[in-house]
Amino acid sequence: MARIAFLGAGMMGAAMIKNYLKSGHAVTVYNRTQDKARPLMALGATLAATPREAAGGADVIISSLTNDEASRQCWSGSNGALQGEFKPGAYAIEASTVSIDWIRELARLAMDKGLRFLDCPVAGRPDVAEAGRLKVFAGGARQDVDALRPMLNAISNGAGIIHMGPVGTGITFKLIYNVMGAIQVAATAEGMFACEMAGIDLRVAAEGFSTGATGSPHVVRHSRYMAENQHEDPIQFSGRMRIKDVDYGVNLIEREGAQSVLGHATIGVFGQMLEHGMGDLNDSELIDALRASAKVRQSSRHV
């Protein structure tokens, strides 16, 4: 069993920590807001005051944090995990959805410290993380991924660890995957709102979209929330997080010489959640932002 240092006990982090504890690993947790991590102590976790303190003596240091800024702070800030001393052969894993530029820089910083680095972003919402059924897109040396497979099984039930290739390929794939996912959610909101404007009952529309060739898991899930006007509680994935992921994704895709016309359009569609003060609501509430934009267009026609 490994000694794990886990940085970030947000929705995804806390769910992963619970599964590592259930599997018998020893987990030391750092969270910026320490009170949020306290309930994990009852399950056997130890709390640390800084990322550096958490990382000392760990076999594996893993983080699950909002974005580049949060990850940079926790890994290379003044009390960051990389400021300490490490066990020989210890691993550093970034499981957050961050940019490719930051992953490359972080990999260099970690390797300079003698750590073995993997980017292992995950797919699946917090409920999937709680169930230990996340997909893990691993970027790193094959022997490192194979060595960590038994440990990673705790969060993916053994079914979902895909070795994408060398360091950086995990996040590269995850960002492209999330751009595709966000496009589907934006298309669902636009399609459902168009049905509403055309006088089609939204429950009927959701059934039609879900059972036809359009019925991807994203469309099935989000059209139902939109039709029932019942969104996830607590909030699982916000409009702001969607924009963050697509922004990192579009930058990466274009840098590779590919195009992301739909990625740009998707940022524009989700941007309406920010415009109407809905950025921190569930991504499925995008339909309400489209309704608000339509009202603004309508009232500007009448002035």
Ligand SMILES: NC(=O)c1ccc[n+]([C@@H]2O[C@H](COP(=O)([O-])OP(=O)(O)OC[C@H]3O[C@@H](n4cnc5c(N)ncnc54)[C@H](OP(=O)(O)O)[C@@H]3O)[C@@H](O)[C@H]2O)c1
């Ligand atoms: N939610 C999903 O469905 C989902 C699915 C797959 C992947 N992800 C990815 O997983 C990561 C975590 O997402 P989440 O849903 O767990 O988000 P979350 O619940 O909002 O948790 C974010 C975590 O980052 C920490 N944090 C934020 N800014 C920080 C800063 N400047 N310095 C230090 N710590 C900071 C937060 O600490 P505090 O508690 O102090 O705020 C918290 O621990 C993200 O990269 C996200 O894109 C999410």
